[in-house]
Amino acid sequence: MGIFSRRQTDTIEPVPSAGPRTPFPADAAAGVALDPALRALTGQWTIDRPHSRIGFSVRHAMVTTVRGAFTDYDSTLYFDGERPSASHAEIAIRVGSVDTGVEQRDAHLIGTDFFDAGRYPQILFRSTSATYVGDESFRMTGDLTIRDVTRPVELQLDYLGSVVDPFGYERAGFDGTTTIDRTEWGLVYNQRLEAGGTMVSEKVRLQFDISAIRSTSGA
Numbered sequence: 001m002g003i004f005s006r007r008q009t010d011t012i013e014p015v016p017s018a019g020p021r022t023p024f025p026a027d028a029a030a031g032v033a034l035d036p037a038l039r040a041l042t043g044q045w046t047i048d049r050p051h052s053r054i055g056f057s058v059r060h061a062m063v064t065t066v067r068g069a070f071t072d073y074d075s076t077l078y079f080d081g082e083r084p085s086a087s088h089a090e091i092a093i094r095v096g097s098v099d100t101g102v103e104q105r106d107a108h109l110i111g112t113d114f115f116d117a118g119r120y121p122q123i124l125f126r127s128t129s130a131t132y133v134g135d136e137s138f139r140m141t142g143d144l145t146i147r148d149v150t151r152p153v154e155l156q157l158d159y160l161g162s163v164v165d166p167f168g169y170e171r172a173g174f175d176g177t178t179t180i181d182r183t184e185w186g187l188v189y190n191q192r193l194e195a196g197g198t199m200v201s202e203k204v205r206l207q208f209d210i211s212a213i214r215s216t217s218g219a
Contacts, residue, residue, distance in 0.1 A: 035136070039081030041162060041172055045212040047075040047091070048171070053209040054093065058182075059201035068109075070123070072097035077212055079172075084132055089140070093123040113189040120147045128152070136160075140176070146185040153178050155208070169213050176208035 055069035073093040080086035095117040098109050110117040127142040136159040144153045160173030182188075182204050191199040 037162065038136075038159065041079050042081040043079065044215040045077040045079065045172065046215055047073070047077065048169075048211045048213050049073070051211040053207065054091070055207045055209070057205045057207070059203070060199065066100060066105075068098055068100035068106075070094070070097050071099055084130065087127075087130065089125075089127040089142070091125045093125075095121055095123055114187055116147060125153075130157075144180070144185075146187070149185045151184055153180060153206075157208075172212045172214075174208070174210040174212065176210065177205065179203055179205045 049071070053069050054073060055067060057065050057067045060066045070093045073091055075092075076088075076090045078086075078088050095115045096110055098106055098115070100106055100109070109115055112118075115123075122145075124145040125142050126145075127140055130138050130140040132138055138157040138159075140155045140157045141152055142155070143150050155176040155178045157174055157176040160175055162170065162172040164170050181202050183202050189200070190202075193199060
């Protein structure tokens with residue numbers, strides 16, 4: 001089992017409490033038992049933003065890949081290792097925090113051609129179900145809302161390990177990925193290339209590199 005051992009160097013910001021929990025389905029169908037280490041993770045967790053990344057990548061001009069991330073978001077995570085059906089997750093992302101490393105490109109992304117942050121300032125992911133598939137892997141389904149359009153997505157979610165860091169924080173690491181078609185959320189802007197194809201791919205890969213810290217406030 002891997003060990004996730006990033007150090008904590010920044011103050012952990014509190015997050016608002018979650019709304020009504022949406023239960024995960026029972027894991028009996030998977031036909032596997034949860035690892036004792038996973039059962040020990042039962043409790044409330046918060047994403048440690050300075051040591052996590054909620055990112056995306058998209059093909060640009062058919063020949064290269066542009067990568068970016070959202071740096072400002074709130075999270076509510078609860079994992080029940082004895083009864084995964086009681087677990088839930090929610091992440092509220094502030095669109096204006098998008099960062100691709102190019103100021104002009106970021107301004108374009110938050111403008112009306114893409115996210116239109118003035119009208120739709122938030123992207124929301126809320127889990128609706130999950131399946132434990134064995135070892136350290138889950139499949140999590142949730143509702144993703146962009147520009148007031150809500151559609152289901154499915155994440156491949158892998159547990160990377162847990163550790164108590166030198167500062168006394170109990171950490172757990174997760175890696176989640178999925179690929180979406182941005183046009184299904186109304187992100188349809190594009191330009192045609194003279195040689196064929198488009199400037200920006202419709203397929204976008206989302207990446208959730210999560211370092212979560214156990215909350216001391218309980219579930």
